Amino acid sequence: MPSSTSAPSTATVATSAGPTGSAAPGSGAAAAAAPGTDTALRELSYAEAIREALAQAMSADPRVFLFGEDVGVYGGAFGVSGDLVHRFGTERVLDTPISELGIAGAAVGAALTGMRPVLELQFSDFVTLAMEQLVNQAAKIHFMFGGKANVPMVVRLPAGSGTGAAAQHSQSLEAWFAHVPGLKVVQPSTPHDAKGLLLAAIDDPNPVLVFEHKLLYKTKGHVPADAYRVPIGKAAVRRDGRDLTIVAGSVMVPRSLAAAERLAADGIDVEVIDLRSLRPLDSATIEASVSRTHRLLIVHEGVKTMGIGAEISARIAEGSAFDLLDAPIARLGGADTPIPYNPVLEKAAVPQEDDIVRAATRLVREGRA
Amino acid sequence: MPSSTSAPSTATVATSAGPTGSAAPGSGAAAAAAPGTDTALRELSYAEAIREALAQAMSADPRVFLFGEDVGVYGGAFGVSGDLVHRFGTERVLDTPISELGIAGAAVGAALTGMRPVLELQFSDFVTLAMEQLVNQAAKIHFMFGGKANVPMVVRLPAGSGTGAAAQHSQSLEAWFAHVPGLKVVQPSTPHDAKGLLLAAIDDPNPVLVFEHKLLYKTKGHVPADAYRVPIGKAAVRRDGRDLTIVAGSVMVPRSLAAAERLAADGIDVEVIDLRSLRPLDSATIEASVSRTHRLLIVHEGVKTMGIGAEISARIAEGSAFDLLDAPIARLGGADTPIPYNPVLEKAAVPQEDDIVRAATRLVREGRA
């Protein structure tokens, strides 16, 4: 089931749910859906899809609320919350002081006592201020209390480079959280999944971190009007192929799909898997693909060393696919540097479409990336 | 150059510097060395070795100072600073309020302006409160300022489980920092290295995180009296062997050495590498060993998923050793759980000597751990 192609990063990405990505019918009221819309043609941006998920969740469940810095009348630093404050009021779309540790803890407390908080951290880099509450409290309370309390909270984290915001506003830190038992971590690459994964995260009785990508907010794609869920922990095959499996997450998915089209023109048939969840990690889907293609290239924006690619590579290499590999597993990830301000350096610091084409070609033609 | 054996975790570990671990002669005055001591017999505990490094560094360089919670008259939560406050005074051995973010930032500011601060965080778990200053400031300032400022600071972090302190006081979070360009990360396993790596860290013009292990503080070993340095970024071969390479860090080194003796009795000849540095990671030493043994088992206490073993596994598998592996690389790491309080569960949550013996035996005998 090959999906249609997509141009580089900012272009429209057609959503192909893929074998593991079939959307479950949602339960909440589709409050924000335009009635009578032909859903086959319905397109929203990634930011609009997130907003729709929030609106539907808030309409369906009074326990759900959104809070964070400037999510109210400002509409969110990236415009994601938009007009939600006018639709749901200032109690359920709450502007907070600049107190990241405090608001993360507030999410824990609200979740512990019956609410379903959704917290927006303005840039994912600021999660460095909230680690204590997320890692020591949210992730561990269910276990430390012997299973007798839940912390059903969602944290939304705009991540990534490419906006010229330099080293303290451009990080991709998601791999850290994949190291923390008790948390779940997702990373949607399409408007479809941005909505479906967020709704699934809000349903989840555990703390879920949703890493959104700033460069994706304006990308458009098909988004059904109903409140569907995309299951957490399931990768999606976005493109079928025989020669090589590329596993990518977030903005690296459209980049990999674009690279795949160029590679196809060069006679290399690439399968592209959208990781979607970092914890739990869907090794089975990757393994199944690699058993067919015998080659694996992992692409992510986070720094390569200790990036999520390390875990994927290790798992595949120690699993049953080990004997089937025709070439060493290859990883493309962020360079070993803080993100630079200068736009040329900034681009050079993370994998671009050309890098993917080059690595894939070498892996297939020379047996080594 | 096989080192002598060691009993499980709390026993004395003989220090074998190994091929890459030859100690450079130190430059600082050996202020704390007992004059006339026969250095070949000189034994200190890991905690004493750290204290000696601090004393020597402070004696040799007025820019060096130690600060943190209860490092003064209390002598440190684990007794590491001991009597230093009486030897160097309250300005250079400074008790701080309980303000982890603030004291981490204070280290940054002092380092930026000509001092050489050594900060003790009482438990490494509390680094979750200091991430902002360590990751956004300390790690990035040199780069963000175009190379025009340095941040020569050291953070000491007592880590690990085994003391019955439960989920918020027993984590092994070092792998996170291996993901952060601009930081260096070391993890001594012997009194010898605890001293030498700390002195090297204090010399280093970059921020260095030193993960100490609570279970090692009382272990004893040979510690020369002079202010020698152990180079950051170099692993050490602790035991030579033909059948299997075990790479371990921190408390897993004595456990692996003990396992190696048992395995030897069973006819399995194990090479044990002490990782020592997580960033930079000494892949070359590991790769050279694996090219000889053709099998690799990685053992660490941090949670297996996204632990440092993932990066080691990925690097070795994608490097030149790939074709030489007779079995898939295997990893032993912390279970996917917060550390439990109950002592039986607590032990079961991280690799023990028996687990290492079992995994190594399977890897060698059955080709899979």
Place this chain on the structure above:
Amino acid sequence: MTSPSNHSPTGLDGSTAVSSAPAADLAALDDATVERALLRMYLIRKFEETAEASYMRGLVHGTMHLSIGQEASAVGTILALAPDDYILSTHRGHGHCIAKGGDVARMLAEFFGKETGYCRGRGGSMHIADVEGGNLGANGIVAGGLPIAVGVGMSIRMQRLPRVCMVFFGDGATNEGAFHEALNMASIWSLPIVFVCENNHYGMSMDVAKAMAVANVADRAAAYAMPGVVVDGNDLPAVAAAARAAVARARGGSGPTLIECKTYRIRGHSKSDRNLYRTKEEIDAWRSRDPIARFAGELLDAGRLDAAAHARIEAEAQAAIDAALEFAKSSPAPDPAMLTHDVYAT
């Protein structure tokens, strides 16, 4: 300055306690309440002593933070709460749990790491939680409960419940950024929270007078336009009076209060403490203000309790702890095969 300082109990560091009417404070508590208060204070004291003895005998591992000497603070504040109000506790949290009505048997079983413990042996002393009883948990992170309290307050508000959240923390915790962020948010949103600082004069070895520049933690309330109240934390009726006022204010929608209970930790910070930072004289001076003896004495003096009733209450506490110890010892340990269960809720 490595010499131990001296915190004389009598002067309360020059601050004025809120209550200038001790007789009225005691009169405000009915007979059932004073008996309950005394019983809970004894339960705490005996629980702590039993925990300590069990530790010394090697029956438990890990560490523990005892609240001996601080019983009036835990019991007095929580007396003002209703059963479905919430508390958030600290590493020194046994007293709060008992004061909130926690079952000492399940607490001690937890301390022993048993499956019958509040946390099924997973949490231990520093994480005892009695969620059904409104105790949202002790916390191993200094000031860790403070931001959580803000969320509990938001939750109460959004659910339009008539509840209150009381959050405990030490003097040392007030130097954490979390304290500042939490008090600020509670204040701007007028949340139904009572902040209780148990100022036992030290954060581990750090003298509160060296750790902050103001005389009272309560002075910091001004930065949030919040009432700050200093109370003699070893005076149960006074603590109860301060807490009643703060709880009424919170429940009435007028927002949070910061109560500072000046008290003293008689034991070391934890098992590793050698008391190098304080004098024996200081400890002894505070010992003589034992909150339990003091409250019992006041009750006897005021004719609110006779010696027989006093003995009965103490014996009842002792019997409960003895039974708890038996329960803890004889309870089953968790099954190691269940290690990774309960990491995620389903």
Place this chain on the structure above:
Amino acid sequence: MTSPSNHSPTGLDGSTAVSSAPAADLAALDDATVERALLRMYLIRKFEETAEASYMRGLVHGTMHLSIGQEASAVGTILALAPDDYILSTHRGHGHCIAKGGDVARMLAEFFGKETGYCRGRGGSMHIADVEGGNLGANGIVAGGLPIAVGVGMSIRMQRLPRVCMVFFGDGATNEGAFHEALNMASIWSLPIVFVCENNHYGMSMDVAKAMAVANVADRAAAYAMPGVVVDGNDLPAVAAAARAAVARARGGSGPTLIECKTYRIRGHSKSDRNLYRTKEEIDAWRSRDPIARFAGELLDAGRLDAAAHARIEAEAQAAIDAALEFAKSSPAPDPAMLTHDVYAT
């Protein structure tokens, strides 16, 4: 409450400014100083306008935070510093850098991402640092500089230097835990630090009156037993007077001061701001209190400056900025091959 609030400039929110002697404040500045101050204010204004225009024309990417309207606060405070004193700046930091004597050409080159910029194009607007000039850097993290200032203060103290560290932050930053921890440590250790809060009434869209419960940020100084001073941040001589007192106090070993400059950000928070949270009237009211026009007017009225000198100073600023723009445009970009150099110091 989604309706924009109104912060009338005249009342300064009911607080009293520190200076009740405007004439004396001006008289305290000698002729060279007033000229320098005016020049630097113009340099800032023109730098910001040029940055904005360059951005609009697509010559730079990323974002920027302009300090138009806040020039008196940056220049007035830093006037009190000696060349080897330190400053720590914020995301809205161009003004601080210029006030400290930074080279506008290297600043603009940095903004353009060029190798000749202060950070060799690696840092950009939010990270401009002039370490040699005592500017330890702007900071992308709100309140990120505050804990660093504590370390700088410790460093000055331990090296027995006669220096002072001045750290800037916004009103929004005062709700970060870092603010609390830093002010506390500075106070208990009497460090030579001047804390300067530039209260421009908003943290992005968050009205300071909604973000904290006290009327003035300076009121928070009481929690640290530190002097807290409110000053009209658009009144250059008044700002300078407050800063001189605080710097003298710090240098004299008497410890830190918190100065709050009440001011206003005329432009949006950053490029994405649609000003939905405030009224045009409010912006206009503050525009009429332009700190540069006001200071120039005072100087002219007091006969400290004539129109010709005024015009010369403005032209000098314009010429410097024009040359800086030329320099920035024509400078070479960094070599991409050097990407991972300068990650570690050697």
